[in-house]
Amino acid sequence: MNLDHDTSPGGAGPSRGMSPAASAGTVSNDLVAANRILAGLGVLDGFGHVSVRHPDRPDRYLMSRACPPEHVEAGDIMAFDLDSAPLDGDLRTPYLERFIHGRIYASRPDVRAVVHSHAPAVVPFAASSVPLAPISHMASFLGGDVPVFEMREHFGMTDLLIRDNDQGARLAEAVADGAVVLMRGHGFCAVGRDLPEAVFRAHYTQQNADLQHRAIGLGGAVKYLSPCECELATRTNRQVMGRPWALWKSKFVAALD
Numbered sequence: 001m002n003l004d005h006d007t008s009p010g011g012a013g014p015s016r017g018m019s020p021a022a023s024a025g026t027v028s029n030d031l032v033a034a035n036r037i038l039a040g041l042g043v044l045d046g047f048g049h050v051s052v053r054h055p056d057r058p059d060r061y062l063m064s065r066a067c068p069p070e071h072v073e074a075g076d077i078m079a080f081d082l083d084s085a086p087l088d089g090d091l092r093t094p095y096l097e098r099f100i101h102g103r104i105y106a107s108r109p110d111v112r113a114v115v116h117s118h119a120p121a122v123v124p125f126a127a128s129s130v131p132l133a134p135i136s137h138m139a140s141f142l143g144g145d146v147p148v149f150e151m152r153e154h155f156g157m158t159d160l161l162i163r164d165n166d167q168g169a170r171l172a173e174a175v176a177d178g179a180v181v182l183m184r185g186h187g188f189c190a191v192g193r194d195l196p197e198a199v200f201r202a203h204y205t206q207q208n209a210d211l212q213h214r215a216i217g218l219g220g221a222v223k224y225l226s227p228c229e230c231e232l233a234t235r236t237n238r239q240v241m242g243r244p245w246a247l248w249k250s251k252f253v254a255a256l257d
């Protein structure tokens with residue numbers, strides 16, 4: 001799925017008519033909000049992380065220092081180059097798996113936000129021969145084959161974490177031009193053209209996995225969205241993506257406003 005640029009509400013990136021300074025501040029605040037929202041939705045717990053490409057320097061990205069996403073505040077945000085080296089002499093401890101983010105940004109100029117999650121509802125679909133497939137219109141972005149990254153295929157026996165740029169690059173290859181990649185024995189990543197879209201996709205990936213599991217448990221044949229239904233639903237979802245983002249901000253980050 002190509003993430004072609006559009007100007008629909010919730011679909012645009014940093015070109016919403018904001019000045020560079022306002023854009024940088026907005027993006028930083030939205031990154032704090034995204035951390036709180038993803039923790040509130042159960043997509044992230046004590047682990048996992050979310051990042052955003054720097055709005056003025058596409059060769060950089062922003063992400064919290066290593067801490068629980070629910071606790072992230074503006075002062076925790078660090079800047080990294082696309083090799084995931086901390087910038088500005090920042091000596092705080094970064095997330096171990098930051099290489100996921102740097103390598104995806106390096107390979108996908110269209111991506112401006114990345115979520116990495118260990119959500120338990122999704123992990124079975126990365127380990128099973130049953131593929132994750134769109135069962136709900138809200139997860140229409142899962143249309144087509146959702147790739148599964150197999151760490152063992154490239155690096156043998158590991159602790160399954162993405163610990164360096166080589167491992168991050170292999171994962172980015174698996175993402176290809178898609179919206180989501182599953183990681184066997186580990187979790188998944190969702191990407192987007194901005195934070196609301198990446199958060200939307202991460203949340204509805206988790207929800208779709210739960211719904212699909214329930215449908216399979218009923219025991220009958222399961223009917224998934226067709227490619228055409230996915231395309232039509234994706235167009236609609238892009239028009240309304242701002243609504244859940246606004247709800248989640250008011251619900252989980254009201255104290256920041």
Ligand SMILES: [Zn+2]
Nearest residue numbers: 097118186187
């Ligand atoms: Zn992880």
